[in-house]
Structures are given as C-alpha cells and as structure tokens.
Amino acid sequence: MVRHDREGQTREMDAIGTARVPDHPTVQAALSLARRAPSVHNTQPWRWVFDGHRLHLYRDTSRQLFSADPQGRQLIISCGAILDHARTAFAAAGWDTEVIRLPDTAADHLATVDFAPASEVSDTVRARAAAIDRRYTDRLPMLPPRDWERVEPRLHTTGTEHGGTLEVLEDSARLRLAAASAQSAALREYDPQYLNELHWWAGNDSPADGVPISALVSAAELAQVGVGRAFPAAPPSLRRGELTDSSRLLVIGSAADRPLNWLRAGEALSAVLLECTAAGLATCPLTHITEVPVSRRIIANLLREPAAPQVVVRVGTAPTSAAQPPTPRRTVGDFLELHRTT
Template structure:
C-alpha cells in the first residue's frame, strides 16, 4: 500500500478523536508529529505518572490505546492505516510510524469512531450485563490472541480479587509520593487533563465498588442507589511477556475491548492499580490460571439510568498533542 499525503485538517481531527483514549489518571502521555505523509507517535516523558508507573508500562498501554483509536478515526475518515511499531531502535520514545492510503468507509467504521466519543470511564457501581455469553464471545473475538489474552474472571473469584484490590491500597498507605501524585491528578482546577470531581465517587459510592483504586472522595450524592454492590464482570488482558512492545500492543487490544463494549451499550472502567505491584499482579495471574503477565483489568456492566450519564473528562487541545513539520 503506497503512503499518501493526507489533508492536515483530516489528520488533526483524527488525532483529536484518538486523544479521547483512556490513560492512567487521564495523563495523556503521548505526542504526535506529522509531515502529512507519516504520522509519528511518541511517548511524552513529561506526562508520566512516576509513582504508579515507574517502568512506564501503563504509559505504553495508554499509547497503544491512542494508536488504535487513531486507526479507527482514520478509517472513519476514509483512510487505512499501516503501523510500524518501534521504528527507531535508537529512540525508545518513538513508538510508531503510521502511514495512510485511501479506503472505502462503511457505516460500521463510522459507528466505531462514534463510540470513541460516547465511551466513558465509569467508576460507579454497575448492574450485571445481560446476555453475557454472546457478549463475552464478541470480546474474545475482538482480541488478537497472538498479541494478548482475554479472560473473564469467574464470579467465585470476586472475593479474592477484592482482597487483592484492598491489599494494593494497604501496601501504598505510607507511599507519600504516590498519594501526592494521585491528589495532583485529581485536583479540581486542571482544565485539560486529570480526573475531574464528576468522574470520582463519594464515600458511600466507593463502599459499593469492591475492585477499584482508592481515589480522593467527593461530596456527590448517592448515584445509582438501586445497585447495592457492583455487579460488573471483570475482564483481564494479559500478555506472554512483559516487554515494552507487549505493553503497547496490549493497549491496542484494550482499545478494541472498550469500543466493542461501548457499541454494545455497556459501561466500562479500566482498572490497573492491581497490576502495578508485583504481589497483587501475581494474584491476578493465579486467578486467570495462565502463567502470563496481567496488564489491565476492565469492569464491564450496565449503567442503568439515563441520569447516570457521565460528562466527558477533559483533554488537551489538539495543538498541544500534534506538531506539523
């Protein structure tokens, strides 16, 4: 496929849509550079959450998600993407080079791009998804097993998973740098990044979600009071190794799963705190019975009422994430 010059507005619109991808604490650890023919994706070291992500693994997962979102956005605009990952061995921050060629766009491509705009990280308690078996089959089909593995944890494993979630917080109780960064990314006055109060939970709501990072609580009223406890399904994404490429590619699979769930009308919440420490990461590996490297968990469920729709979290303007040469 011959690479073709793409209009700058098309690229800017696609990058803006891609940057709706999820990232740790909404840190958005990516930057793009383009000459109109090639679009380069770089890791942005100035946007790393150091205390929770010392190896930059979660930043790479986030960049994988933005990369997959980009290919979805470009497909909806009529452009097929060819991705060359880690094209420069001398530059570890250069994650991918993407080139484009015209393609025929279908309604399915446009629906998938629309799902990027409607997806939210929903930290509230969820109702159980209906007709789970066909939905699970759809998620298994969305993930390339040569890249990452998808497992749905049995409901019987929920108690042990909740204990691992609580253990993570216990082990970090006196980690002042972790808590300082957590509060920095959840401060109310960050207009272009971080997690706003509307995306956080009250103390009472937090008590009803057993597998979640302990964020600062808000004074919101009780939302979804009809759900006494979280009934979401827990999906695990893992890889055969724990390299930088594994993390990036797993992020691409994470994007696929989140968009498939959104298209199916399901709420999702990516959970990574239990994969940040070796002790709790090992628990997840035991629960999947795979002997692999757990990279991310996803809560999948139903947001039962219309007034539970969450506002979008902020993003940097596209000019801050994209540079034209």
C-alpha cells in the first residue's frame, strides 16, 4: 500500500496503514540532530541522499584533509560517527534501522540505511539521543571521571557492540602517549601544507564548519593536558585555573585497518562519546596521534590486545558545569538530497 503525503512523497504503508519508511520531515529532523556528530577539524565530510525508501551515506572528498589525512581514514571515521548519530536519532524517533556498509563498488558510497517501525524506544536510546546536543569536545584539563567503576564496563560493551575495540590505558602509559603526541607535532612543525590546512580549519569564525576560537585552548593549558593537538593557541580559559589533566585515556581500535574498519571505528567512537555524555562526563577525541605511522605503532605497543589504533579519547569530569558554546554546523540542506518519488 502507498500513500502520498502533503509534500507529494510516496510513503510505503503496511496492511493497517502504518508507515514503513519515515517521511521527509522526519529524515530532516533526524539529520538535523545527527549533524552534531564529531568530525576531524569539524570538516563534516559527509553527504546524504534519501531516495524515498532508503537513506544513503556518501563521503565528501571535497572536505578531506589531504595533508593530515591523505588516505581518508579520518574522513571515513567521521562519517561513521554521523552514521551512528543518525541511527540514534532515528531510533529515538521510533525507527529501527539496518545498515549495509560499503554496499557497492562506488568508492564514495559508505552505507545504505533501511527502516522499519520500532516496537519500542528504550531508555538507553532516549538518553543517548538527548546527549547528542550536550556533547562537545573538551580540550581543557579534566578531573578524573566520576563513577568510573560503573561507567567503564559500559564503554567496553558499547565499543564492541558497535564494531570497534576499546581499551583503557594504564596511567603509566600517559607519558609514552604524551611523547607520541609530541613526536607527531614535531614531525609536522615545518610542514607548510599541514600548517596551512590546520589554520584554514581552526581558529576562524566560520558560521558553518571548522574549529572556532572558543573551542581552542591556550599554550599553557595544552601543556597541562600533554596529549592534545597543537591547534592555533587561544586566550586562557576563564572557567579553569591551574589544573593537571587527570582524564582517563581510551583507545578505540579495530581488528584490521581497512575502510570498513574505519567506518565501524567511527560508529564505536560516536556510541562511546554519547554514553560518556549521558553519564555526565566530558570527552575529547584525539586523532593527531594516529595520523603518523610511528605514533600509531607506539600506541599499538601500549595495548594489551592486538588492534589497529584509530582514535584516542580523553574521558574525565569537567571542573565546572559551564560548557563551551556549540561549534558551528552546516545546515541539513547543505548535505542532504531528498528525492520525491511519485
């Protein structure tokens, strides 16, 4: 059975008149929430197409960081993050989703999403969806994560359920990870293409993308963290005094190191960040340490189980409840193409 809505979209119905696919406003609303997903340098390197039946995710290579990310690994991880954000948003709106990853030979086509009405919406889904707007990347020093004994097992479960691996590093590994971070920065210190790319995307006032000055930290605060990316320096934060970072360090990895693994790692990253946010914790994904092969090898040697490191995540407690202003995002119309079927 089919029925035309007020926009002229043909909607699939079951025998009792229940919609079998979401309508255009539902798709737009879900992706309006999902666009808050994290991406490298807030490049938002994705494109979506809704054909009236299925939702398709494509990578947008025009937004790739060709110096920092020549393979497109971080681009695909970013797309994996919005894929999980989108599935979470649809689930909270009452839609189950099934994903076909890398569905065909088109290099840019990363996923196809099928829909079915959900029988119920769990409290866990509602909590993660509500966390999407609250999540932000906190580059400042943190206090230890509260209730860590309760939260940590859930993060392990969440990461593996979403196709990645997750390992919490021992505190003794922090100095070696800081050395890997410093080594990554040193290798890029005199790379003009990398530096131009970094300054193009960070510290500016774009209304739609990039890392704004309000999300950056001063040189002194970066030194207190020890493992952060050396973005353009910002004025000192007014919400924190002298504080040595006491966050826990997580490594999200994968069994192999191919595009499918990168996509799944992005999905795992999204789920872990939302789980932390729902638990009241602050987070900061770090990808610069995994950009350089020598640093990735250092991280791999810190892991108890063999894995290809994809993203390092700092998890802690923000000393104050004052979060930074939301980072900019493109409008849904900038990355979503709607097809009206008849």
